[in-house]
Amino acid sequence: MRLRSRLLPRPCLVAALVAGVLAAAGARAADDPNKLPADPPRHPVVDPHYGDVLFEFYQGRYFPAITKLEVSQHFDRMQHHADEAEILRGGLLLSYGLHKQAAEVFEALLARGAPPSVRDRAWYFLAKIRYQRGLMPDASAALGRIEHVLPEPLEDDRRLLQANVAMALGDNDTASKILAPIAGPRGTDLYARYNLGVAMIRSGDVAHGTNVLDELGRQTMPDEESRALRDKANVALGFAAMKAGQPVAARDYLQRVRLQGLQANAALLGFGWAADAVGNPKQALVPWLELAGRDPSDPSVLEAQLAVPYAYAELHADAQALQRYENAIANFENEDANIDATVAAIRAGKLVEGLMNRNPGEEMGWFQTFRDLPLMPHARLLTPVIAGNEFQEAFKNYRDLQFLTHNLNDWHDNLGVFGDMLATRRQAFAERLPRVRAQQQARGLGLDQLTRRSEANAADLKQAEDAADGVAFADANERALQQRLARVTDTLSGLPADADPGLADARERLRRVAGALAWQLAHEYPARAWSARKGQKQTEDALASARQHDADLARAQQEEPAHFEDFARRIAELDARLNVLLPRVAALSQEQQGALQEIAITELKAQKERLAAYTAQARYAVAQLYDRATEPKEEGSHVDKP
Amino acid sequence: MLKLTRAALIALGLCAAAALSPGFAADAPAPSASAPAVPAAIAAAPAQEAASGVAAPAAAPESPASAAAASEPAPTGSLDDRVQQTKADVIRLNRDLLVLEEELLFPANTQVAVFVSMDVGLLFDLDSVQVKLDDKVVTTYLYTPLEVQALHRGGVQRVYLGDLKAGPHEIVAFFTGKGPHDRDYKRATTIKFDKSTEPKYIELQIKDVQQKLQPEFDVKVWQ
Numbered sequence: 001m002r003l004r005s006r007l008l009p010r011p012c013l014v015a016a017l018v019a020g021v022l023a024a025a026g027a028r029a030a031d032d033p034n035k036l037p038a039d040p041p042r043h044p045v046v047d048p049h050y051g052d053v054l055f056e057f058y059q060g061r062y063f064p065a066i067t068k069l070e071v072s073q074h075f076d077r078m079q080h081h082a083d084e085a086e087i088l089r090g091g092l093l094l095s096y097g098l099h100k101q102a103a104e105v106f107e108a109l110l111a112r113g114a115p116p117s118v119r120d121r122a123w124y125f126l127a128k129i130r131y132q133r134g135l136m137p138d139a140s141a142a143l144g145r146i147e148h149v150l151p152e153p154l155e156d157d158r159r160l161l162q163a164n165v166a167m168a169l170g171d172n173d174t175a176s177k178i179l180a181p182i183a184g185p186r187g188t189d190l191y192a193r194y195n196l197g198v199a200m201i202r203s204g205d206v207a208h209g210t211n212v213l214d215e216l217g218r219q220t221m222p223d224e225e226s227r228a229l230r231d232k233a234n235v236a237l238g239f240a241a242m243k244a245g246q247p248v249a250a251r252d253y254l255q256r257v258r259l260q261g262l263q264a265n266a267a268l269l270g271f272g273w274a275a276d277a278v279g280n281p282k283q284a285l286v287p288w289l290e291l292a293g294r295d296p297s298d299p300s301v302l303e304a305q306l307a308v309p310y311a312y313a314e315l316h317a318d319a320q321a322l323q324r325y326e327n328a329i330a331n332f333e334n335e336d337a338n339i340d341a342t343v344a345a346i347r348a349g350k351l352v353e354g355l356m357n358r359n360p361g362e363e364m365g366w367f368q369t370f371r372d373l374p375l376m377p378h379a380r381l382l383t384p385v386i387a388g389n390e391f392q393e394a395f396k397n398y399r400d401l402q403f404l405t406h407n408l409n410d411w412h413d414n415l416g417v418f419g420d421m422l423a424t425r426r427q428a429f430a431e432r433l434p435r436v437r438a439q440q441q442a443r444g445l446g447l448d449q450l451t452r453r454s455e456a457n458a459a460d461l462k463q464a465e466d467a468a469d470g471v472a473f474a475d476a477n478e479r480a481l482q483q484r485l486a487r488v489t490d491t492l493s494g495l496p497a498d499a500d501p502g503l504a505d506a507r508e509r510l511r512r513v514a515g516a517l518a519w520q521l522a523h524e525y526p527a528r529a530w531s532a533r534k535g536q537k538q539t540e541d542a543l544a545s546a547r548q549h550d551a552d553l554a555r556a557q558q559e560e561p562a563h564f565e566d567f568a569r570r571i572a573e574l575d576a577r578l579n580v581l582l583p584r585v586a587a588l589s590q591e592q593q594g595a596l597q598e599i600a601i602t603e604l605k606a607q608k609e610r611l612a613a614y615t616a617q618a619r620y621a622v623a624q625l626y627d628r629a630t631e632p633k634e635e636g637s638h639v640d641k642p
Numbered sequence: 643m644l645k646l647t648r649a650a651l652i653a654l655g656l657c658a659a660a661a662l663s664p665g666f667a668a669d670a671p672a673p674s675a676s677a678p679a680v681p682a683a684i685a686a687a688p689a690q691e692a693a694s695g696v697a698a699p700a701a702a703p704e705s706p707a708s709a710a711a712a713s714e715p716a717p718t719g720s721l722d723d724r725v726q727q728t729k730a731d732v733i734r735l736n737r738d739l740l741v742l743e744e745e746l747l748f749p750a751n752t753q754v755a756v757f758v759s760m761d762v763g764l765l766f767d768l769d770s771v772q773v774k775l776d777d778k779v780v781t782t783y784l785y786t787p788l789e790v791q792a793l794h795r796g797g798v799q800r801v802y803l804g805d806l807k808a809g810p811h812e813i814v815a816f817f818t819g820k821g822p823h824d825r826d827y828k829r830a831t832t833i834k835f836d837k838s839t840e841p842k843y844i845e846l847q848i849k850d851v852q853q854k855l856q857p858e859f860d861v862k863v864w865q
Contacts, residue, residue, distance in 0.1 A: 044761075044796065045759070045796055045798055048755075048759070048798045048800070048843055048845055048864065049800075051757070051759060051796065051798025051799075052757065052798050052799065052800045054795070054796055054797040055789075055792050055793065055797030055798055055799045055800075056792075056797075057797070058791065058792035058795050058796075058797045059797075063736075066733060067733065067736045067737055068740075070733070070734075071737055071741055071744065074737065074741050075741075093730075096726075096729055096733075097722075097726050097729070098726050098729060098730050098733075099726070100726070101730050393722075397721075397722065401725065401728075404728070404729065404732045407732065407736065411735075411739050414739075414743070415739070418742070418743070421746070422746070567742070567745075567746060570738075570742050571742065574735065574738060574739055574742060577731075577735050578735065581728070581732060581735060584716065584728055585728060588721070588724060588725055588728055591721055592725065595721055
């Protein structure tokens, strides 16, 4: 079974909030209160983090939206949207029922001199908060501070709020004046027209009020929500006419009500009474017989079960009346037993458990609505209880607390991981640098060792350049060749001059080869000296960079433990807060469950009392019928009206 | 003899009263839950848990117990008031936890965040985005209709949050979806950027170019 507890669904509030957040403003005149205030021109999302908050918000993920918003405010990443972000935060807090915190946000916005459009919206939300808390004069004062027309659809909401505040203060005349421009004869805002009609009737202008509601009650409606409001208007008209002693008019109004709507039972019952009031109990039987066969959890149905035999008795069909009274008594007793069974199931926790199973929700917030009744004995008895505002609000709190429990448990696990990660990081940091330094030292690659080698190389280079010594820059082949020439020279010099006739030729060849080598070294010297200088420069630069890194590391090694300590302290502090909140949320969940059960049981007890009263009435009527059967017939004798 | 009995009056009175109540139901004052007083045993439990659950780790330089107790005093008042106060405490705690998480895992000097946004977006129906940083796939994201709608309305999605060392880097993003005339569309966009020691925010933008009747994909580097 699908339930709707409110005629105006909560998502409308979200839509209003969206409109409030994203109100576009064009050219406006600040001196004209009917124009939007002259703010600086709005620009599209400039700070991506604000856009990220909106991304969550537009998906109805309000909890991530508000937490991300507060995180980005902490890091000051939304400078271009500071006021809009605050309005959004206030609206989200308000949506969670955090009136006090939301009021603080809006009051702070007003105190710091926000731009006019922001100020107006802040006053509007403050008025809403005060209205919801029953502070009507304060709400009225806040509404009076709004200087300009609010962006749609916030403006319509403001007028309705203003009218509601006026009605709550007993000023129905003012409420009528506020609503009249938007309610019009065929205005699009059906709720405004309905409220206008009610306000007029309450303020004594019955004729005009009736006209407004009558117009609404005749209108063709496009959807279920507006058709339900039309039914409500017709039922209001019908019962107002009954109270005014106009049963014929009442019948006309009530027969416009649909047979399957939320107001159908009340209309059927009222229609029967209207027919009875014009002395036509036979016509009254038609709606009452239909009504008596419906779900008995509705008091109208129980009433119809008494009204049917009453009408039979009025028609002098005493046997049928007696039978119907006895059936009604049996039904009432059966219903009483069902209520007892339901109360027992509620006390066993089946109501809340069943509702949670049938209505899962991943999000926190009051925009969630019930969809299904719990699977438990005679769940239909709970339909009126569950549809009630008090139960809905209490169940919303319960579901929010369940969401918070999951959220806190997830963080509890994550904090453990953060702690482990920090410990690993701290240990790695403490161990890795000394180990790397020791290894480098052992391999002769320590910074000091490398520096000494570089300095020695620089000295050699300078000496070679000072001496213009090309030999110093000889490569491996040239060095090998030099050594071979030296060996050959030694060998030749150790031989007698006349040992061989070819010796003179060999010496000449040795001289030419040595000359060629010396020429080659001299020729290559400038390029080789430049290359060596460049290499030495690169080595010195790399060493300087290494020394800088080493200094950074040394500093980090001094400072980083303090950071680790800070993280450890914060993790411990947050863990402590988690450990405070987890049991508190659990205890509140338990308490809230108890409160939910009490609301349901209290309502069921009232149903039991109604049943007892109806049973007593039925028994009394049965006794009257027996009396009438045993007494001599009198003209006009009948049983009491139920 | 005919008299209007209590039941009839109840029916008339109840229905008339209900029917004449204002219809602006969403703004009806939320009555505070009429809950019974907290049983002593339940009320005492959080305090005991609080006392036992705040033992400071050895590494902590100061006892967090006092800080926790000071920042999260047990709320008083009606059940509804206490629930609302607890909600506020949990929201505040979530903020502090997320701040810690970001500072611990994605410190400012290495942080890089990649966002996806849509300007109009009528010429491109987004299905998925893949992001490569320095030739390594860092995220692939498939979009739901609700998420696409949120982008259309001006939301900006943070599709990736990670760490990069200072120096030059390259980002490549691949967009897949339906283009004009309902044709399958896959486009890539790339940019090279330098990471400094400040956080780097990169926005992948999907725009409509009405003159060409084609979508355009762009990368904007914020810092």
